[in-house]
Amino acid sequence: SRIEYIMKTLKRHGLVFTGSDADLIRIIQSEPTKYMWRIPAREATREEICIVHHPEHFSWVEALSQMSTQELRELSTRMDQGRDSLYVGSMTYEASLISAGGAIETCKSVVVGNVKNAFAVIRPPGHHAEYKAAMGFCLFNNVPIAAKICQADYPDLCRKILILDWDVHHGNGIQNMFYDDPNILYISLHVYRNGEFYPGKPDSPFIPDGGIEHCGAGPGLGKNVNIGWHDQGMGDGEYMAAFQKIVMPIAHEFNPDLVIISAGFDAAAGDELGGCFVTPVCYAHMTHMLMSLAGGKVAVCLEGGYDLEAISKSALAVAQTLMGEPPPKMEIPRINREAAKVLAKVQAYQAPYWECMRPGIVD
Template identity: 45%
Template sequence: MALHRNVKQPSHLEQPARITSVYQKLQESGVLDRCLQLDARIATREELLWLHTADYVDELSATSEKKQSILTALERQYDSVFLCPETYQAALLSAGSSLQVVESILSGESRSGFAVIRPPGHHAESDEAFGFCYFNNTALAAKYAIENHQLERILIVDWDIHHGNGIQKMFEEDPRVLYISLHRLDIFPFNPENCDCNMVGTGPGVGFNVNIAWPSKGMGDSEYLAAFRRIIMPIANQYNPQLVLVAAGFDAALGDPLGGCKVSPEGYGQMCHMLTSLAEGRVAVLLEGGYNLKSVSDSMLMCANALLGDPLPTTLIGALQPGAAVTIQRVANYLLPYWTSLVVDVNSEEKNTKHKR
């Protein structure tokens, strides 16, 4: 997965060092020695076709045979995507390794797990590479749990600073996957109509898509933990998932060059810790974005500590940034008709009772 790179621009943010520095950090901290290490594997064509079109899989597979000059021209048909001859193989390994972690958890071999993988996946559409993403790793992991283990309730928490447009699209009609994303509304993929708080799913999936869409930059531990306490955990507890997948981008981290937010490694650890109270601890943390090597490594380590049950440092919580409380209230208002666990104040309780009468 470290061979996939931007040939024209080697310093591109989505660089091989993202995974090698995380791996090194986990190794130096001794965490790796305490974990069962799984072999990476490629995703099979059959698995990819659960969510991607045959034409798209063929198109991407053909890139491994092409010269760099041709690939550089091909890139232009996608938005924010680079290609090299190793891209296809890396994307297969990134997706397949996500499935390995889920298999290890659902077969009872591991209680929880994490995947140090790239390229990321949550922007990938069924028929299109998009935003540094090729195959939708986290979505495929959910599908794997449905197809191979007949799971009926999977929670995906996507805390990458960008909206996971691909995951939303793939499951917006499917109540077997509850997708909860925390992201900024005003940045990539620059499609606020698609990722605002009013997108709650469609058809049988209505109520099972939750967008906690921050209006601007500057959000940190206080805002993220407030969203967890007020929205995510009440809904997740009521949903009672059999498996939790984290689309773990660390680009809302303090120091990230893209996110403009300030979540600390301890903050990520606390969020991960809260999720381990669900699904009997069956939590898989799958790396998505995150472009400050130190922030990504420190945050992933803290999540690994949380999964291992280590005591975590606390975070300092203060007043919410402007716009955060409004966002949380908006999300609650949109989701209130579907989740009674969100009813906490007297006014909505009365409204609900009147509604029932």
């Protein structure tokens, strides 16, 4: 699985200590940043999940663990199309709880300062999961659950949170959970393509989707930033431009106390489902830029990614950057013309809410 593959890659490159905890403590006392420290995952509780999900949704996922193989197979077949795109098994409930619990423990550790930053290598992903619905391989929305818990448990340390979603798909669940929330800034880079690329259009035309015109509502106006590419095929040039012109200016103006990355690696070069070309070096640079926020408090949570080789190389680059390695020098390709238009439109839509997006400051 992708967890094994990523962990093997991190171990092969000497980032993860493979000996005993006692040995690790001894080493870390002399060389504080040499290895990644293991934060144990645990199952999230019903109460934690229900901070962002309806209790009936929790019970629906819980019920999966009691279903027969036959029932699970029927359900998966029925839900494998369109916006549902869901596959379930007898272990889905437990895995979803551990995934959410892993995100919670990861983010908490960063907030309290037990670690400088962290990377949650978890699955199943979460960013499509809605208040009352599982979809797009997602059951519980790991990142919003962790974000809400950090705010509730550490109000003095963690009021404002930036959730940066670089998975190639729009994180509709995260967007909708925080659409009117002024303290959570959700920025997503994704393929939009007339709303036909997954997750596409919601049932109701009144529900906001991944379109760049959706900027949040009420007190949360401006706290939702959709950078929806018009098509697949984007790469380092487009992602670096998006970061330089939109993501980092807005993020600095917002000035978060914590950064959570919804880190899918399906925009990576080599991922056929995403069809984009972001290289590991670009992931390193994006990570490095985000580390300039929130005093370096960055928690990375894994979302999607469908090419094990591409996921592992990208995750390695992110982890190395988190560990303090300077990102390698990169040649930034010229930005695609249509993509530049998208960025200009995003700037125009966000200009009413952000000083840095006003014409004349960013061209």
